[in-house]
Amino acid sequence: MSGNDEKSNLADVAYGLLKRDLTEGIFKPGDKLLMSALRERYEIGAGPMREALSRLVADRLVTAESQKGFRVAPMSLAELKDIYFARAQLEALITELAVQNGDENWEAGIVASAHTLSKVTEVHNADEMLGLWDSRHKAFHRAIASGCGSAKLMELRMTMLDQAERYRQLWLRQTVFSAEALETKRREHQELLEILLSRDSVQARHIMFEHMMNPIPIITEILASRGLIG
Amino acid sequence: MSGNDEKSNLADVAYGLLKRDLTEGIFKPGDKLLMSALRERYEIGAGPMREALSRLVADRLVTAESQKGFRVAPMSLAELKDIYFARAQLEALITELAVQNGDENWEAGIVASAHTLSKVTEVHNADEMLGLWDSRHKAFHRAIASGCGSAKLMELRMTMLDQAERYRQLWLRQTVFSAEALETKRREHQELLEILLSRDSVQARHIMFEHMMNPIPIITEILASRGLIG
DNA sequence: TTATTTAAAAATGTAGATATTTTTATTAAA
């Protein structure tokens, strides 16, 4: 009756925790992920820990070298550009399909999530706002994409979102902590919404591509200031 | 000096072997993947075996239910259509980019691999031909896609190819064993090649999408004849 | 220094212990 049991094994738990720690930057790019340290941190045996690491290698958040163990996947300007470009192309494609296929329900969903996102400004606490804006921003974009009608394209989209997440986190602070940048985003989303509702799939695709590419210069600057010029 | 050592651990080996066995249909969709049976088959402990299975879950070739073990991921008409549609959209996108960005070297590559593919008809042994045509066909398409200039898009492409592989195998026999179907493919590839070299990226995108969608009816029929009507 | 040997650290793998699920057998109720 009470539904949500969802028993999970230790590998699943460790996977989730380590993934969070990686995207939050608790482990830095290039850092060695020492088995003993991880086992202690997540209170877990080597077997399940390897399983979690192995999955994160598939996610491209961790690299593995046989007999030499695991490292946090490096970050670079080149990878930033590649991930954001591929992601923008994919999201633009999905958006075009969504505009072509989306029904009334889809329209209602994007209008609702756009509204919910626009109301975030009322929160006080800075860090709380960061999380709230981010989750609602993601929900808005997910609502748009969901209209494409392909579960596999949605999976590919999530793959790219996961890979972009470490870079996105850098951008997020700049954006949400600056009233100016936040207002710019608000306007971009408004424009996007109007074009989606106008059902012009070609223009929607174009606008979405530009929207997705916008963060690159900001993130580039942050990475450069951290000495990641490569 | 002698280069190719590439030491791999047991999980890597088991991953590769099981993946092959899955795409070749040695384990059927829905089959329970019994730990004891797998350990015996691949002569390996439970730890590395779980690691391999875990990676195949990420690849969507295996499903996992906590405390209940692993199964071969089911196949269905719905999944066939979804995979092929998403893959066709992605390949079409990548093709458009490749036509826009590809240089002389890219052109030379696709001309060469198209030629190599067209020469396969001379082989006698049927099964040998199957493998040869398949690998050259893949090489031809890879050569086209490689012009897109994005490593991440190429990764996404590979993801979809892996997921399509079980369905593709069904199609492959129909195609390669039928002189008629093989000739149709030869013409399609010729047409594709001409349009790529004409540098009309929009038409190239369109033709590639159609080319990628063509196998669906054939595979549908095969699945239906096996009782997979859902 | 540079190469070689030795010792420590770390990764990987196996075997067996523990917990969970599934099956079978047993009993009670309809």
Place this chain on the structure above:
DNA sequence: TTTAATAAAAATATCTACATTTTTAAATAA
């Protein structure tokens, strides 16, 4: 007799602890 519920047994999945192999670091000799 059949069905349902319960309990015992078997099968299975999962995890930990320890053993083995490999890599890295340190020490020593050329």
